[in-house]
Amino acid sequence: MPVISLFAWMLVIVFLAFIACMFEDLESDTGSQSNPNSQVQLAPEMGYIHRYYNKAISGEGLSYALACTIAGTIALLLLLKFEPVYGPKAAILAIPVGAAVGSISHMIRASVCYPGREAAHKRFEQPIYLDVFYGHLVPIATHNFIAVICITGIAYIQSHLTVLSGVSGTSNPFPLPLLCLIWGITVGAIGSSTGDIHYGTEREFQDRPFGEGRRVIYHGQICRYGDCGIRTSKDVVAFCAKYGGPATGLTFGLIVLFENWRTVIGMMLGGLTGAAWNPGIAAGCGIGLGIAVAIVLIVLNTWLVRWARKKYGPFVGE
Amino acid sequence: MEPITLVIILVCIIIGGMLGSLGVHLLPVGGAPAAMATATGIATGCVMLMTGSAVTGLFTASTVATFWESNPSVVLVSLSGGVGAMLMMGFTMLIANLIYIFGAGVVPVSGRAAVDPITKESQTEYKTPRTDGHGVPNVCFYSGMIGGLAGGFGGALIYVILMSGEYAGFSIETAVIVALGIFIANAILAAYNIGGTIEGFHDPKFKERIVTGLTCAFVVSLMCGILVLIAIETGTLGAGGVL
Numbered sequence: 001m002p003v004i005s006l007f008a009w010m011l012v013i014v015f016l017a018f019i020a021c022m023f024e025d026l027e028s029d030t031g032s033q034s035n036p037n038s039q040v041q042l043a044p045e046m047g048y049i050h051r052y053y054n055k056a057i058s059g060e061g062l063s064y065a066l067a068c069t070i071a072g073t074i075a076l077l078l079l080l081k082f083e084p085v086y087g088p089k090a091a092i093l094a095i096p097v098g099a100a101v102g103s104i105s106h107m108i109r110a111s112v113c114y115p116g117r118e119a120a121h122k123r124f125e126q127p128i129y130l131d132v133f134y135g136h137l138v139p140i141a142t143h144n145f146i147a148v149i150c151i152t153g154i155a156y157i158q159s160h161l162t163v164l165s166g167v168s169g170t171s172n173p174f175p176l177p178l179l180c181l182i183w184g185i186t187v188g189a190i191g192s193s194t195g196d197i198h199y200g201t202e203r204e205f206q207d208r209p210f211g212e213g214r215r216v217i218y219h220g221q222i223c224r225y226g227d228c229g230i231r232t233s234k235d236v237v238a239f240c241a242k243y244g245g246p247a248t249g250l251t252f253g254l255i256v257l258f259e260n261w262r263t264v265i266g267m268m269l270g271g272l273t274g275a276a277w278n279p280g281i282a283a284g285c286g287i288g289l290g291i292a293v294a295i296v297l298i299v300l301n302t303w304l305v306r307w308a309r310k311k312y313g314p315f316v317g318e
Numbered sequence: 319m320e321p322i323t324l325v326i327i328l329v330c331i332i333i334g335g336m337l338g339s340l341g342v343h344l345l346p347v348g349g350a351p352a353a354m355a356t357a358t359g360i361a362t363g364c365v366m367l368m369t370g371s372a373v374t375g376l377f378t379a380s381t382v383a384t385f386w387e388s389n390p391s392v393v394l395v396s397l398s399g400g401v402g403a404m405l406m407m408g409f410t411m412l413i414a415n416l417i418y419i420f421g422a423g424v425v426p427v428s429g430r431a432a433v434d435p436i437t438k439e440s441q442t443e444y445k446t447p448r449t450d451g452h453g454v455p456n457v458c459f460y461s462g463m464i465g466g467l468a469g470g471f472g473g474a475l476i477y478v479i480l481m482s483g484e485y486a487g488f489s490i491e492t493a494v495i496v497a498l499g500i501f502i503a504n505a506i507l508a509a510y511n512i513g514g515t516i517e518g519f520h521d522p523k524f525k526e527r528i529v530t531g532l533t534c535a536f537v538v539s540l541m542c543g544i545l546v547l548i549a550i551e552t553g554t555l556g557a558g559g560v561l
Protein backbone atom coordinates (compact mmCIF):
# COMPACT_ATOMS: atom_id res chain seq x y z
CA MET A 1 0.00 0.00 0.00
CA PRO A 2 2.69 2.59 0.83
CA VAL A 3 4.32 1.88 -2.54
CA ILE A 4 1.03 2.66 -4.31
CA SER A 5 0.87 5.89 -2.33
CA LEU A 6 4.40 6.71 -3.45
CA PHE A 7 3.47 6.16 -7.10
CA ALA A 8 0.29 8.21 -6.64
CA TRP A 9 2.27 11.17 -5.31
CA MET A 10 4.74 10.73 -8.17
CA LEU A 11 1.87 11.07 -10.66
CA VAL A 12 0.58 14.18 -8.85
CA ILE A 13 4.06 15.69 -9.23
CA VAL A 14 4.10 14.79 -12.93
CA PHE A 15 0.69 16.39 -13.46
CA LEU A 16 1.82 19.56 -11.69
CA ALA A 17 5.02 19.56 -13.77
CA PHE A 18 2.99 19.34 -17.00
CA ILE A 19 0.81 22.30 -15.98
CA ALA A 20 3.81 24.31 -14.68
CA CYS A 21 5.89 24.07 -17.83
CA MET A 22 2.93 24.64 -20.14
CA PHE A 23 2.05 27.86 -18.33
CA GLU A 24 5.69 28.87 -18.14
CA ASP A 25 5.91 28.73 -21.92
CA LEU A 26 2.61 30.54 -22.40
CA GLU A 27 3.69 33.25 -19.95
CA SER A 28 6.91 33.76 -21.89
CA ASP A 29 4.77 34.13 -25.04
CA THR A 30 2.43 36.60 -23.30
CA GLY A 31 5.25 38.94 -22.50
CA SER A 32 7.50 37.91 -25.40
CA GLN A 33 10.50 36.81 -23.39
CA SER A 34 13.68 34.91 -24.19
CA ASN A 35 15.02 34.05 -27.66
CA PRO A 36 12.16 35.04 -30.03
CA ASN A 37 12.05 38.45 -28.34
CA SER A 38 15.21 39.27 -30.31
CA GLN A 39 12.87 39.71 -33.31
CA VAL A 40 10.44 41.93 -31.40
CA GLN A 41 13.45 43.98 -30.31
CA LEU A 42 14.77 44.17 -33.87
CA ALA A 43 11.45 44.93 -35.62
CA PRO A 44 11.32 48.75 -35.09
CA GLU A 45 14.89 49.03 -36.41
CA MET A 46 13.66 47.36 -39.62
CA GLY A 47 10.74 49.80 -39.85
CA TYR A 48 8.21 47.33 -38.48
CA ILE A 49 6.30 49.27 -35.81
CA HIS A 50 4.41 46.69 -33.73
CA ARG A 51 2.06 46.18 -30.77
CA TYR A 52 3.87 43.20 -29.23
CA TYR A 53 4.77 43.36 -25.53
CA ASN A 54 8.54 43.60 -25.22
CA LYS A 55 9.77 41.90 -22.07
CA ALA A 56 13.14 40.30 -21.55
CA ILE A 57 13.83 40.31 -17.83
CA SER A 58 16.63 37.81 -18.37
CA GLY A 59 16.84 34.29 -19.72
CA GLU A 60 13.73 32.35 -18.80
CA GLY A 61 15.65 29.98 -16.54
CA LEU A 62 16.99 32.75 -14.34
CA SER A 63 13.77 34.77 -14.16
CA TYR A 64 11.79 31.64 -13.23
CA ALA A 65 14.43 30.52 -10.76
CA LEU A 66 14.04 33.91 -9.05
CA ALA A 67 10.23 33.90 -9.03
CA CYS A 68 10.06 30.29 -7.80
CA THR A 69 12.73 30.80 -5.13
CA ILE A 70 10.91 33.87 -3.78
CA ALA A 71 7.71 31.80 -3.69
CA GLY A 72 9.48 28.89 -2.00
CA THR A 73 11.11 31.12 0.60
CA ILE A 74 7.83 32.82 1.54
CA ALA A 75 6.07 29.44 1.64
CA LEU A 76 8.79 28.00 3.89
CA LEU A 77 8.55 30.98 6.27
CA LEU A 78 4.79 30.51 6.54
CA LEU A 79 5.19 26.76 7.02
CA LEU A 80 7.72 27.28 9.81
CA LYS A 81 5.27 29.66 11.48
CA PHE A 82 2.03 27.71 11.07
CA GLU A 83 3.02 24.02 10.73
CA PRO A 84 3.58 23.59 14.51
CA VAL A 85 0.03 24.90 15.11
CA TYR A 86 -2.04 23.55 12.20
CA GLY A 87 0.10 20.65 10.95
CA PRO A 88 0.17 19.82 7.21
CA LYS A 89 -2.92 22.00 6.67
CA ALA A 90 -0.60 25.02 6.84
CA ALA A 91 0.44 24.22 3.26
CA ILE A 92 -3.03 25.25 2.05
CA LEU A 93 -2.17 28.81 3.05
CA ALA A 94 1.60 28.80 2.58
CA ILE A 95 1.87 27.59 -1.03
CA PRO A 96 -0.66 30.01 -2.64
CA VAL A 97 0.59 33.00 -0.64
CA GLY A 98 4.21 32.19 -1.56
CA ALA A 99 3.28 31.81 -5.23
CA ALA A 100 1.32 35.07 -5.17
CA VAL A 101 4.34 36.99 -3.84
CA GLY A 102 6.57 35.30 -6.44
CA SER A 103 4.25 36.16 -9.32
CA ILE A 104 3.75 39.77 -8.16
CA SER A 105 7.53 40.24 -8.04
CA HIS A 106 7.70 38.78 -11.56
CA MET A 107 4.97 41.17 -12.75
CA ILE A 108 6.87 44.14 -11.30
CA ARG A 109 10.00 43.12 -13.20
CA ALA A 110 7.90 42.68 -16.34
CA SER A 111 6.33 46.11 -15.90
CA VAL A 112 9.63 47.99 -15.92
CA CYS A 113 10.87 46.11 -19.00
CA TYR A 114 8.28 47.36 -21.48
CA PRO A 115 8.57 51.15 -21.01
CA GLY A 116 12.35 50.88 -20.74
CA ARG A 117 12.83 48.87 -23.89
CA GLU A 118 10.31 50.77 -25.97
CA ALA A 119 11.62 54.14 -24.79
CA ALA A 120 14.98 53.08 -26.22
CA HIS A 121 13.21 52.58 -29.58
CA LYS A 122 12.03 56.18 -29.76
CA ARG A 123 14.57 56.93 -32.50
CA PHE A 124 12.82 54.33 -34.67
CA GLU A 125 9.42 55.96 -33.95
CA GLN A 126 8.14 52.99 -31.94
CA PRO A 127 5.44 54.32 -29.53
CA ILE A 128 4.81 53.06 -26.01
CA TYR A 129 1.20 51.80 -26.24
CA LEU A 130 -0.32 52.19 -22.79
CA ASP A 131 -3.18 49.77 -23.57
CA VAL A 132 -0.61 47.14 -24.52
CA PHE A 133 1.28 47.91 -21.31
CA TYR A 134 -1.73 47.68 -18.97
CA GLY A 135 -3.43 44.88 -20.86
CA HIS A 136 -0.56 42.41 -20.62
CA LEU A 137 0.43 42.80 -16.97
CA VAL A 138 -2.45 40.76 -15.53
CA PRO A 139 -2.08 37.87 -18.04
CA ILE A 140 1.66 37.81 -17.28
CA ALA A 141 0.99 37.64 -13.53
CA THR A 142 -1.76 35.01 -13.81
CA HIS A 143 0.15 32.69 -16.15
CA ASN A 144 3.21 33.09 -13.94
CA PHE A 145 1.13 32.37 -10.82
CA ILE A 146 -0.08 29.03 -12.17
CA ALA A 147 3.48 28.01 -13.11
CA VAL A 148 4.97 29.13 -9.79
CA ILE A 149 2.24 27.57 -7.61
CA CYS A 150 2.76 24.24 -9.40
CA ILE A 151 6.54 24.41 -8.90
CA THR A 152 6.11 25.33 -5.23
CA GLY A 153 3.62 22.46 -4.89
CA ILE A 154 6.11 20.04 -6.46
CA ALA A 155 8.86 21.25 -4.13
CA TYR A 156 6.54 20.89 -1.11
CA ILE A 157 5.54 17.35 -2.03
CA GLN A 158 9.14 16.30 -2.70
CA SER A 159 10.45 17.76 0.55
CA HIS A 160 7.56 16.24 2.59
CA LEU A 161 7.18 12.93 0.74
CA THR A 162 7.96 10.77 3.78
CA VAL A 163 5.05 12.33 5.72
CA LEU A 164 2.68 12.36 2.74
CA SER A 165 3.34 8.85 1.37
CA GLY A 166 4.15 7.05 4.62
CA VAL A 167 7.32 5.49 3.15
CA SER A 168 10.37 6.43 5.20
CA GLY A 169 13.44 7.89 3.51
CA THR A 170 11.66 9.16 0.41
CA SER A 171 11.79 12.91 1.11
CA ASN A 172 14.35 14.83 -0.89
CA PRO A 173 17.10 16.18 1.40
CA PHE A 174 17.05 19.63 -0.24
CA PRO A 175 15.03 22.34 1.54
CA LEU A 176 11.91 23.72 -0.15
CA PRO A 177 13.43 26.97 -1.57
CA LEU A 178 16.37 25.04 -3.03
CA LEU A 179 14.00 22.62 -4.77
CA CYS A 180 12.10 25.65 -6.08
CA LEU A 181 15.40 27.06 -7.42
CA ILE A 182 16.28 23.77 -9.12
CA TRP A 183 12.89 23.27 -10.76
CA GLY A 184 12.66 26.98 -11.60
CA ILE A 185 15.93 26.81 -13.56
CA THR A 186 14.85 23.57 -15.24
CA VAL A 187 11.35 24.74 -16.16
CA GLY A 188 12.78 27.93 -17.64
CA ALA A 189 15.47 26.08 -19.57
CA ILE A 190 12.90 23.70 -21.06
CA GLY A 191 10.40 26.45 -21.85
CA SER A 192 13.16 28.37 -23.58
CA SER A 193 14.45 25.31 -25.48
CA THR A 194 11.21 23.85 -26.81
CA GLY A 195 8.20 26.15 -26.59
CA ASP A 196 9.99 29.18 -28.03
CA ILE A 197 10.34 27.41 -31.37
CA HIS A 198 6.62 27.48 -32.01
CA TYR A 199 6.48 31.19 -31.20
CA GLY A 200 9.72 32.23 -32.87
CA THR A 201 9.63 30.11 -36.01
CA GLU A 202 5.94 29.89 -36.73
CA ARG A 203 3.89 32.61 -35.02
CA GLU A 204 6.28 35.55 -35.45
CA PHE A 205 6.73 34.74 -39.15
CA GLN A 206 3.31 33.40 -40.02
CA ASP A 207 3.18 35.40 -43.24
CA ARG A 208 6.26 33.55 -44.53
CA PRO A 209 6.11 30.14 -46.27
CA PHE A 210 5.42 27.19 -43.94
CA GLY A 211 8.06 24.49 -43.96
CA GLU A 212 11.30 26.40 -44.22
CA GLY A 213 13.77 27.80 -41.74
CA ARG A 214 13.48 31.56 -41.31
CA ARG A 215 16.23 33.10 -43.43
CA VAL A 216 18.46 35.78 -41.95
CA ILE A 217 17.01 38.39 -44.33
CA TYR A 218 13.55 37.88 -42.72
CA HIS A 219 14.86 38.75 -39.26
CA GLY A 220 13.04 41.66 -37.69
CA GLN A 221 10.25 41.52 -40.27
CA ILE A 222 7.71 40.01 -37.89
CA CYS A 223 4.04 39.39 -38.68
CA ARG A 224 2.09 42.29 -37.18
CA TYR A 225 -1.49 41.50 -38.21
CA GLY A 226 -3.82 39.04 -36.56
CA ASP A 227 -6.89 37.15 -37.78
CA CYS A 228 -8.79 40.35 -37.11
CA GLY A 229 -7.01 43.66 -36.61
CA ILE A 230 -3.51 44.27 -35.33
CA ARG A 231 -1.80 41.49 -33.42
CA THR A 232 -0.68 41.82 -29.81
CA SER A 233 1.22 39.31 -27.69
CA LYS A 234 -2.08 38.05 -26.23
CA ASP A 235 -2.98 36.68 -29.67
CA VAL A 236 0.27 34.73 -29.63
CA VAL A 237 -0.78 32.86 -26.48
CA ALA A 238 -4.00 31.55 -28.01
CA PHE A 239 -2.01 30.18 -30.95
CA CYS A 240 0.86 28.64 -28.97
CA ALA A 241 -1.56 27.10 -26.44
CA LYS A 242 -2.61 24.70 -29.21
CA TYR A 243 0.77 23.08 -29.73
CA GLY A 244 3.93 24.75 -28.39
CA GLY A 245 2.68 25.13 -24.80
CA PRO A 246 1.35 21.57 -24.30
CA ALA A 247 4.45 20.12 -25.99
CA THR A 248 6.64 22.08 -23.58
CA GLY A 249 4.55 20.85 -20.64
CA LEU A 250 4.93 17.32 -21.94
CA THR A 251 8.72 17.68 -21.97
CA PHE A 252 8.96 18.66 -18.31
CA GLY A 253 6.25 16.16 -17.33
CA LEU A 254 8.11 13.31 -19.03
CA ILE A 255 11.43 14.33 -17.48
CA VAL A 256 9.95 14.45 -13.98
CA LEU A 257 8.03 11.21 -14.60
CA PHE A 258 11.01 9.18 -15.76
CA GLU A 259 13.43 10.69 -13.23
CA ASN A 260 11.11 9.78 -10.34
CA TRP A 261 9.98 6.50 -11.89
CA ARG A 262 13.47 5.09 -12.32
CA THR A 263 14.39 6.15 -8.78
CA VAL A 264 11.27 4.57 -7.23
CA ILE A 265 11.62 1.35 -9.27
CA GLY A 266 15.29 1.22 -8.25
CA MET A 267 14.28 1.63 -4.60
CA MET A 268 11.75 -1.20 -4.92
CA LEU A 269 14.34 -3.51 -6.49
CA GLY A 270 16.79 -2.53 -3.77
CA GLY A 271 14.39 -3.56 -0.99
CA LEU A 272 12.52 -0.27 -0.37
CA THR A 273 14.40 0.83 2.77
CA GLY A 274 13.39 -2.36 4.64
CA ALA A 275 15.56 -4.98 6.34
CA ALA A 276 16.87 -6.28 2.99
CA TRP A 277 17.72 -2.75 1.80
CA ASN A 278 20.72 -2.65 -0.55
CA PRO A 279 21.55 0.90 -1.66
CA GLY A 280 24.03 -0.26 -4.32
CA ILE A 281 21.39 -2.37 -6.11
CA ALA A 282 18.81 0.44 -5.80
CA ALA A 283 21.16 3.03 -7.33
CA GLY A 284 22.46 0.61 -9.99
CA CYS A 285 18.94 -0.37 -11.11
CA GLY A 286 17.96 3.30 -11.34
CA ILE A 287 20.99 4.01 -13.53
CA GLY A 288 20.30 0.97 -15.71
CA LEU A 289 16.69 2.00 -16.24
CA GLY A 290 17.79 5.54 -17.08
CA ILE A 291 20.22 4.28 -19.71
CA ALA A 292 17.44 2.07 -21.18
CA VAL A 293 15.13 5.11 -21.46
CA ALA A 294 17.97 7.09 -23.07
CA ILE A 295 18.45 4.36 -25.71
CA VAL A 296 14.71 4.42 -26.45
CA LEU A 297 14.92 8.22 -26.89
CA ILE A 298 17.83 7.88 -29.34
CA VAL A 299 15.90 5.30 -31.38
CA LEU A 300 12.77 7.48 -31.36
CA ASN A 301 14.67 10.57 -32.54
CA THR A 302 16.48 8.64 -35.28
CA TRP A 303 13.15 7.29 -36.51
CA LEU A 304 11.49 10.73 -36.29
CA VAL A 305 14.23 12.47 -38.29
CA ARG A 306 14.21 9.70 -40.90
CA TRP A 307 10.41 9.94 -41.17
CA ALA A 308 10.55 13.74 -41.61
CA ARG A 309 13.24 13.49 -44.30
CA LYS A 310 11.20 10.92 -46.21
CA LYS A 311 7.86 12.71 -45.80
CA TYR A 312 9.00 16.28 -46.50
CA GLY A 313 11.82 15.54 -48.92
CA PRO A 314 14.65 17.88 -49.93
CA PHE A 315 14.12 21.64 -49.85
CA VAL A 316 12.24 23.00 -52.84
CA GLY A 317 12.10 26.68 -53.66
CA GLU A 318 14.55 29.47 -54.03
CA MET B 319 41.98 16.48 7.59
CA GLU B 320 44.32 13.97 5.91
CA PRO B 321 46.33 15.50 3.03
CA ILE B 322 45.35 12.63 0.73
CA THR B 323 41.66 13.38 1.34
CA LEU B 324 42.25 17.04 0.47
CA VAL B 325 44.00 16.02 -2.74
CA ILE B 326 41.09 13.70 -3.67
CA ILE B 327 38.59 16.55 -3.08
CA LEU B 328 40.67 18.92 -5.22
CA VAL B 329 41.06 16.39 -8.03
CA CYS B 330 37.34 15.56 -8.04
CA ILE B 331 36.42 19.26 -8.20
CA ILE B 332 38.81 19.74 -11.13
CA ILE B 333 37.47 16.65 -12.92
CA GLY B 334 33.88 17.74 -12.26
CA GLY B 335 34.52 21.26 -13.56
CA MET B 336 36.31 20.01 -16.67
CA LEU B 337 33.53 17.51 -17.39
CA GLY B 338 31.03 20.37 -17.05
CA SER B 339 33.00 22.40 -19.57
CA LEU B 340 33.26 19.40 -21.92
CA GLY B 341 29.50 18.89 -21.60
CA VAL B 342 28.77 22.48 -22.63
CA HIS B 343 31.02 22.13 -25.70
CA LEU B 344 29.18 18.95 -26.72
CA LEU B 345 25.66 20.39 -26.48
CA PRO B 346 24.03 21.42 -29.78
CA VAL B 347 23.26 25.03 -28.85
CA GLY B 348 21.64 27.28 -31.42
CA GLY B 349 20.80 30.21 -29.15
CA ALA B 350 18.30 32.82 -30.36
CA PRO B 351 18.67 31.98 -34.11
CA ALA B 352 17.57 28.40 -33.41
CA ALA B 353 14.25 29.71 -32.07
CA MET B 354 13.60 31.04 -35.60
CA ALA B 355 14.93 27.83 -37.23
CA THR B 356 17.86 29.86 -38.59
CA ALA B 357 20.53 27.77 -36.84
CA THR B 358 20.89 24.13 -35.90
CA GLY B 359 20.55 23.15 -32.27
CA ILE B 360 18.49 23.86 -29.22
CA ALA B 361 16.90 27.30 -28.97
CA THR B 362 18.55 28.55 -25.80
CA GLY B 363 21.90 29.57 -24.33
CA CYS B 364 24.67 27.13 -23.36
CA VAL B 365 24.69 28.08 -19.69
CA MET B 366 20.91 27.90 -19.30
CA LEU B 367 20.65 24.51 -20.94
CA MET B 368 23.64 22.93 -19.21
CA THR B 369 22.58 24.27 -15.80
CA GLY B 370 19.01 23.08 -16.35
CA SER B 371 20.12 19.58 -17.22
CA ALA B 372 22.78 19.44 -14.49
CA VAL B 373 20.37 20.47 -11.73
CA THR B 374 17.87 17.85 -12.91
CA GLY B 375 20.66 15.30 -12.55
CA LEU B 376 21.62 16.82 -9.22
CA PHE B 377 18.06 16.32 -7.94
CA THR B 378 18.20 12.58 -8.68
CA ALA B 379 21.77 12.37 -7.38
CA SER B 380 20.69 13.95 -4.10
CA THR B 381 17.90 11.39 -3.70
CA VAL B 382 20.26 8.53 -4.53
CA ALA B 383 22.84 9.88 -2.06
CA THR B 384 20.28 9.47 0.75
CA PHE B 385 20.15 5.70 0.03
CA TRP B 386 23.29 5.39 2.14
CA GLU B 387 23.11 6.37 5.81
CA SER B 388 26.56 7.93 5.49
CA ASN B 389 29.37 7.96 2.94
CA PRO B 390 27.46 7.42 -0.32
CA SER B 391 29.10 5.68 -3.27
CA VAL B 392 30.74 8.47 -5.28
CA VAL B 393 30.59 6.62 -8.60
CA LEU B 394 26.95 5.52 -8.36
CA VAL B 395 25.68 8.92 -7.19
CA SER B 396 27.65 10.72 -9.92
CA LEU B 397 26.38 8.29 -12.56
CA SER B 398 22.81 8.83 -11.35
CA GLY B 399 23.30 12.56 -11.85
CA GLY B 400 24.84 12.02 -15.27
CA VAL B 401 21.99 9.79 -16.45
CA GLY B 402 19.43 12.29 -15.09
CA ALA B 403 21.01 15.13 -17.06
CA MET B 404 21.22 12.91 -20.14
CA LEU B 405 17.50 12.12 -19.92
CA MET B 406 16.66 15.81 -19.53
CA MET B 407 18.63 16.60 -22.68
CA GLY B 408 17.10 13.67 -24.54
CA PHE B 409 13.49 14.61 -23.83
CA THR B 410 14.16 18.30 -24.54
CA MET B 411 15.78 17.58 -27.92
CA LEU B 412 13.12 15.03 -28.92
CA ILE B 413 10.18 17.35 -28.19
CA ALA B 414 12.06 20.28 -29.78
CA ASN B 415 12.29 18.17 -32.93
CA LEU B 416 8.57 17.40 -32.71
CA ILE B 417 7.86 21.15 -32.68
CA TYR B 418 10.30 21.80 -35.55
CA ILE B 419 8.78 19.03 -37.65
CA PHE B 420 5.06 19.38 -36.88
CA GLY B 421 4.88 22.99 -35.68
CA ALA B 422 7.11 24.63 -38.27
CA GLY B 423 7.38 21.93 -40.93
CA VAL B 424 11.17 21.93 -41.15
CA VAL B 425 13.43 18.90 -41.45
CA PRO B 426 16.19 18.70 -38.79
CA VAL B 427 19.41 19.31 -40.67
CA SER B 428 23.00 20.18 -39.80
CA GLY B 429 24.46 23.41 -41.10
CA ARG B 430 28.09 22.52 -40.46
CA ALA B 431 28.32 19.02 -41.96
CA ALA B 432 27.39 18.04 -45.52
CA VAL B 433 26.85 14.42 -44.42
CA ASP B 434 25.81 13.20 -40.97
CA PRO B 435 28.99 11.52 -39.64
CA ILE B 436 27.05 8.81 -37.77
CA THR B 437 24.03 7.94 -39.93
CA LYS B 438 25.68 9.03 -43.23
CA GLU B 439 22.51 10.89 -44.24
CA SER B 440 23.13 13.81 -46.61
CA GLN B 441 22.25 17.22 -45.15
CA THR B 442 22.84 19.99 -47.69
CA GLU B 443 19.81 19.45 -49.96
CA TYR B 444 17.41 19.51 -46.98
CA LYS B 445 18.73 22.84 -45.66
CA THR B 446 16.88 26.10 -46.27
CA PRO B 447 19.17 28.49 -48.20
CA ARG B 448 20.60 31.39 -46.20
CA THR B 449 20.18 29.60 -42.88
CA ASP B 450 22.74 27.79 -40.76
CA GLY B 451 20.65 24.61 -40.58
CA HIS B 452 17.62 23.95 -38.40
CA GLY B 453 16.31 21.44 -35.86
CA VAL B 454 18.31 18.80 -34.00
CA PRO B 455 19.65 16.25 -36.50
CA ASN B 456 20.78 12.82 -35.35
CA VAL B 457 24.47 13.60 -34.87
CA CYS B 458 23.58 16.63 -32.72
CA PHE B 459 21.20 14.46 -30.70
CA TYR B 460 23.96 11.94 -29.93
CA SER B 461 26.37 14.73 -29.08
CA GLY B 462 23.80 16.35 -26.79
CA MET B 463 23.18 13.08 -24.95
CA ILE B 464 26.92 12.60 -24.36
CA GLY B 465 27.21 16.25 -23.30
CA GLY B 466 24.36 15.87 -20.83
CA LEU B 467 25.96 12.73 -19.39
CA ALA B 468 29.37 14.42 -19.01
CA GLY B 469 27.96 17.63 -17.50
CA GLY B 470 25.56 15.87 -15.15
CA PHE B 471 28.29 13.47 -14.01
CA GLY B 472 30.63 16.39 -13.34
CA GLY B 473 28.05 18.40 -11.37
CA ALA B 474 26.98 15.41 -9.29
CA LEU B 475 30.64 14.44 -8.67
CA ILE B 476 31.37 17.85 -7.16
CA TYR B 477 28.17 17.66 -5.09
CA VAL B 478 28.79 14.18 -3.69
CA ILE B 479 32.43 14.83 -2.87
CA LEU B 480 31.42 17.96 -0.95
CA MET B 481 28.50 16.44 0.97
CA SER B 482 30.03 13.05 1.79
CA GLY B 483 31.14 12.69 5.41
CA GLU B 484 34.11 10.70 4.16
CA TYR B 485 35.42 13.72 2.22
CA ALA B 486 34.49 17.42 2.68
CA GLY B 487 31.49 16.85 4.95
CA PHE B 488 29.61 20.02 4.01
CA SER B 489 25.94 20.30 4.86
CA ILE B 490 23.70 19.24 1.96
CA GLU B 491 22.51 22.80 1.32
CA THR B 492 26.04 24.23 1.28
CA ALA B 493 27.32 21.39 -0.90
CA VAL B 494 24.69 21.94 -3.58
CA ILE B 495 25.19 25.71 -3.69
CA VAL B 496 28.99 25.37 -3.89
CA ALA B 497 28.70 22.65 -6.54
CA LEU B 498 26.32 24.80 -8.58
CA GLY B 499 28.63 27.80 -8.23
CA ILE B 500 31.67 25.89 -9.51
CA PHE B 501 29.61 24.30 -12.27
CA ILE B 502 28.07 27.56 -13.50
CA ALA B 503 31.47 29.30 -13.49
CA ASN B 504 32.78 26.58 -15.80
CA ALA B 505 29.64 26.66 -17.97
CA ILE B 506 29.90 30.44 -18.46
CA LEU B 507 33.60 30.18 -19.38
CA ALA B 508 32.74 27.48 -21.88
CA ALA B 509 29.95 29.63 -23.33
CA TYR B 510 32.41 32.50 -23.83
CA ASN B 511 34.84 30.09 -25.43
CA ILE B 512 32.18 28.83 -27.86
CA GLY B 513 31.05 32.37 -28.65
CA GLY B 514 27.64 31.83 -30.25
CA THR B 515 26.39 28.54 -31.63
CA ILE B 516 27.89 25.06 -31.75
CA GLU B 517 26.50 21.80 -33.07
CA GLY B 518 28.49 19.22 -31.14
CA PHE B 519 31.57 17.06 -31.58
CA HIS B 520 31.37 17.11 -35.39
CA ASP B 521 31.43 20.92 -35.53
CA PRO B 522 34.86 22.28 -36.64
CA LYS B 523 34.51 24.81 -33.82
CA PHE B 524 34.65 21.96 -31.30
CA LYS B 525 38.12 20.80 -32.38
CA GLU B 526 39.38 24.37 -32.58
CA ARG B 527 38.28 25.46 -29.14
CA ILE B 528 37.99 22.44 -26.86
CA VAL B 529 41.63 22.59 -25.70
CA THR B 530 41.31 26.25 -24.69
CA GLY B 531 37.98 25.51 -23.00
CA LEU B 532 39.32 22.61 -20.98
CA THR B 533 42.46 24.55 -20.00
CA CYS B 534 40.32 27.42 -18.71
CA ALA B 535 38.07 24.93 -16.89
CA PHE B 536 41.13 23.38 -15.27
CA VAL B 537 42.37 26.76 -14.03
CA VAL B 538 39.03 28.00 -12.70
CA SER B 539 38.21 24.64 -11.08
CA LEU B 540 41.66 24.57 -9.46
CA MET B 541 41.06 28.04 -8.02
CA CYS B 542 37.59 27.08 -6.80
CA GLY B 543 39.00 23.86 -5.38
CA ILE B 544 41.67 25.76 -3.44
CA LEU B 545 38.95 28.02 -1.99
CA VAL B 546 36.98 24.93 -0.95
CA LEU B 547 40.08 23.46 0.70
CA ILE B 548 40.66 26.71 2.61
CA ALA B 549 37.01 26.60 3.72
CA ILE B 550 37.40 23.01 4.89
CA GLU B 551 40.65 23.65 6.75
CA THR B 552 39.36 26.80 8.45
CA GLY B 553 36.02 25.15 9.23
CA THR B 554 34.11 27.97 7.57
CA LEU B 555 31.71 25.84 5.55
CA GLY B 556 32.17 22.33 6.97
CA ALA B 557 30.51 20.66 9.94
CA GLY B 558 30.51 23.08 12.86
CA GLY B 559 31.13 26.03 10.55
CA VAL B 560 28.94 29.08 10.14
CA LEU B 561 26.70 27.29 7.63
